[in-house]
Amino acid sequence: MGLNLIVLVKQVPDTQNVGGDAMKEDGTVNRAVLPAIFNPEDLHALEAALEVKDANPGSKVHVITMGPPSAVQVLKDSLYRGADFVALISDRKFAGADTLATSYALKCAIEKIGNYDIVFCGRQAIDGDTAQVGPQTAEKLGINQITNVSVIEKIDPKKKEIEARRSIEGGYEIIRAPFPILLTVTDEGYTPRPPSVIRVMTYKNASAEMTDSGYDESYIDSSIDRISDTAINLWDINAIGAAVESCGLAGSPTKVKKIESIILKSEDIKMVENTEDSISGMVHELISDHTLG
Amino acid sequence: MSSNNSVMVFIQQDESKIADVSIELLSKARDLADQLKVSVSGALIGSGIKNEAEKLIQYGVDEIFIIEDKRLHDYTPMPYTKIMVEVIKKIKPQVVLYGATTTGRDVGPRVASNLKVGLTADCTSLEIGDYSSRGIDYSNILYQIRPAFGGNIVATIVSPEKKPQMATVREGVMKVGSPDPKYKGKISTFDVELADSDFPSVVIKKIKEDKLVDLKGAQVIVAGGVGVGSKENFDLILELAHTLGGEVGASRAAVDAGFVSKEHQVGQTGTTVRPKLYIACGISGSIQHRAGMDESARIIAINTDHEAPIFQISNYGIVGDLNDVIPKFIKAFKAKG
Numbered sequence: 307m308g309l310n311l312i313v314l315v316k317q318v319p320d321t322q323n324v325g326g327d328a329m330k331e332d333g334t335v336n337r338a339v340l341p342a343i344f345n346p347e348d349l350h351a352l353e354a355a356l357e358v359k360d361a362n363p364g365s366k367v368h369v370i371t372m373g374p375p376s377a378v379q380v381l382k383d384s385l386y387r388g389a390d391f392v393a394l395i396s397d398r399k400f401a402g403a404d405t406l407a408t409s410y411a412l413k414c415a416i417e418k419i420g421n422y423d424i425v426f427c428g429r430q431a432i433d434g435d436t437a438q439v440g441p442q443t444a445e446k447l448g449i450n451q452i453t454n455v456s457v458i459e460k461i462d463p464k465k466k467e468i469e470a471r472r473s474i475e476g477g478y479e480i481i482r483a484p485f486p487i488l489l490t491v492t493d494e495g496y497t498p499r500p501p502s503v504i505r506v507m508t509y510k511n512a513s514a515e516m517t518d519s520g521y522d523e524s525y526i527d528s529s530i531d532r533i534s535d536t537a538i539n540l541w542d543i544n545a546i547g548a549a550v551e552s553c554g555l556a557g558s559p560t561k562v563k564k565i566e567s568i569i570l571k572s573e574d575i576k577m578v579e580n581t582e583d584s585i586s587g588m589v590h591e592l593i594s595d596h597t598l599g
Numbered sequence: 600m601s602s603n604n605s606v607m608v609f610i611q612q613d614e615s616k617i618a619d620v621s622i623e624l625l626s627k628a629r630d631l632a633d634q635l636k637v638s639v640s641g642a643l644i645g646s647g648i649k650n651e652a653e654k655l656i657q658y659g660v661d662e663i664f665i666i667e668d669k670r671l672h673d674y675t676p677m678p679y680t681k682i683m684v685e686v687i688k689k690i691k692p693q694v695v696l697y698g699a700t701t702t703g704r705d706v707g708p709r710v711a712s713n714l715k716v717g718l719t720a721d722c723t724s725l726e727i728g729d730y731s732s733r734g735i736d737y738s739n740i741l742y743q744i745r746p747a748f749g750g751n752i753v754a755t756i757v758s759p760e761k762k763p764q765m766a767t768v769r770e771g772v773m774k775v776g777s778p779d780p781k782y783k784g785k786i787s788t789f790d791v792e793l794a795d796s797d798f799p800s801v802v803i804k805k806i807k808e809d810k811l812v813d814l815k816g817a818q819v820i821v822a823g824g825v826g827v828g829s830k831e832n833f834d835l836i837l838e839l840a841h842t843l844g845g846e847v848g849a850s851r852a853a854v855d856a857g858f859v860s861k862e863h864q865v866g867q868t869g870t871t872v873r874p875k876l877y878i879a880c881g882i883s884g885s886i887q888h889r890a891g892m893d894e895s896a897r898i899i900a901i902n903t904d905h906e907a908p909i910f911q912i913s914n915y916g917i918v919g920d921l922n923d924v925i926p927k928f929i930k931a932f933k934a935k936g
Contacts, residue, residue: 319748321748404717405708405718405720406711406712406715406716406717406718409712433747433748434720434747434748435720435721435746435747436720436721437704437708437720438704438707438708438711438718438720439708440708441676441704441705441706441707441708441709441712442708442709442711442712443712444676444709445680445708445709445712445713446712450676450677450799450800451676451705451709452800453676453701453704453705454701454705469803472701473701474701474702474805475700475701475815475816476807476808476813476815476816477805477806477807477808478805478806478808479673479802479804479805479806480802480803480804480805481675481800481801481802481803482800482801482803483799483800483801484799558717559715559716559717559758559760559761560717560718560719560743560756560757560758561732561756561757561758561759562754562755562756563730563742563755563756563757564754564755565752565753565754565755566752566753566754574914575910575911575913575914575915575916576914576915576916577915577916577917577918578915578916578917579917580917580918580919580923580924580927581927582927582930582931585917585924585927585928585931586927586931586934586935588899588915588931589928589931589932589935590931590935592876592897593935596774597875597876597896597897598819598843598876598932599935
């Protein structure tokens with residue numbers, strides 16, 4: 307019995323290579339100057355969904371991302387790896403969204419697809435490291451969640467039930483829960499499959515098109531067999547039926563007050579001479595401020 | 600003093616034992632509440648937890664709301680979210696703090712999403728201050744300070760327009776205040792109606808592994824790099840770690856050289872750690888290694904090369920041969936500790 311699966315992914319700036327121009331004056335990220343990549347843990351979430359699909363023939367994997375038009379790249383990558391349906395939600399009115407406004411827009415898009423069993427997302431994105439969008443989306447959908455999933459232990463499509471291993475401090479727990487459910491997936495349990503050559507040939511010319519038609523079944527059934535240049539759905543604020551006051555900056559209660567670069571902290575360093583006295587002094591400081599002992 | 604407008608802490612319990620981070624947060628809440636001239640409250644959810652609640656008053660807590668039910672023994676998101684939402688709606692605190700643990704980061708976002716209020720993740724510092732935006736002045740706002748962008752920047756976040764202002768706070772960064780056994784606070788029972796349908800998740804197994812190597816849980820990590828030179832020399836790293844009650848870490852180069860096993864590896868392809876103290880011995884500090892340890896509260900670098908990048912992110916630097924430096928370190932600690 308096939309399951310209806312939705313994966314939330316994000317294109318992120320590669321935070322391993324950040325320069326001083328990475329932030330704009332208003333405190334938002336200047337994505338233009340950074341290489342954009344598929345958020346690493348989202349690739350693991352996609353793999354988890356694809357493995358559920360492989361084990362449950364007839365399942366469909368839908369991938370949604372929110373971002374600027376250039377974010378289609380992560381959707382193409384998802385198609386190359388095996389996604390059946392992809393949608394980009396993009397609108398200038400989404401700009402400046404914090405996690406709350408983001409989760410609202412994602413909720414609207416998920417409900418547009420509708421009738422889902424499992425929603426997957428990466429545990430957190432490497433640009434914000436908040437790990438909040440998954441749980442906030444689940445709450446907006448009114449569904450249960452399992453966060454920090456390293457691996458799915460068992461899926462029972464008849465009982466519509468899942469057992470997943472959830473990483474916790476110093477160990478793990480096994481959670482059993484009914485569908486529908488949202489999972490946030492870590493990078494511990496899955497190895498993302500590489501893009502398939504055949505699928506790359508099929509989708510390399512895919513481009514985003516404005517679609518308000520939502521879930522187009524006919525496309526999914528035939529997609530593998532034809533070259534499609536309309537494989538990527540583009541949804542704006544109206545297409546997902548989102549209220550403008552809940553989106554973007556307007557729908558974001560958190561504001562960035564100040565940004566400081568901490569790339570170099572070397573002025574803070576205290577050089578300690580390699581002598582018994584100096585080292586003893588350092589140890590004393592560390593004990594008196596409770597770092598040691 | 601009423602708990603209305605208080606600084607509230609979500610008090611986390613695990614097997615009915617209070618999480619360390621919650622005591623840290625109650626201490627910080629006392630600090631913030633004194634500046635705001637309001638009270639400190641706590642919400643403690645679980646079963647058989649009243650005795651534990653009483654032990655927390657001494658940290659300067661004015662009122663702890665306890666919500667008890669056998670079904671609440673294990674944390675699961677749905678009932679805990681429902682309870683926190685009801686507590687916050689009724690008590691109306693101005694600030695709510697959660698530990699940035701797997702539990703706090705599971706429940707906090709749901710509560711924020713339900714109440715449509717702001718939540719800042721994984722804060723490392725909290726302050727009270729003023730804020731102005733579009734001609735409106737807000738006073739006594741919570742500054743929620745956190746690293747972002749892979750640790751390359753530190754951001755101050757505010758959520759001035761909506762109450763409560765909420766944050767998850769990293770474990771180990773707030774200091775526990777000195778307890779005052781005479782402090783007067785009260786324990787109040789808070790009732791929330793819970794149906795079986797509020798408990799969709801079942802914890803069918805919980806395993807706390809006695810790991811041979813527990814880098815994530817270590818307060819002190821002594822890590823060796825390729826500069827250690829040999830497997831035999833690595834014994835010195837072990838000895839310092841043992842002396843300080845810490846764990847042994849390693850750079851990828853040291854693991855690849857066979858000095859120590861892979862479980863010890865810190866960095867992008869190993870474990871990300873944030874101990875109170877990280878001692879990098881013979882580690883040059885590649886960006887991949889730094890990514891896994893640069894959020895440590897304190898860093899000591901011991902290296903023969905005074906230009907090694909590790910010094911740029913360290914609080915203390917010692918230029919010298921670790922075979923010479925470490926014995927002095929051990930001797931100094933044994934003399935003091």
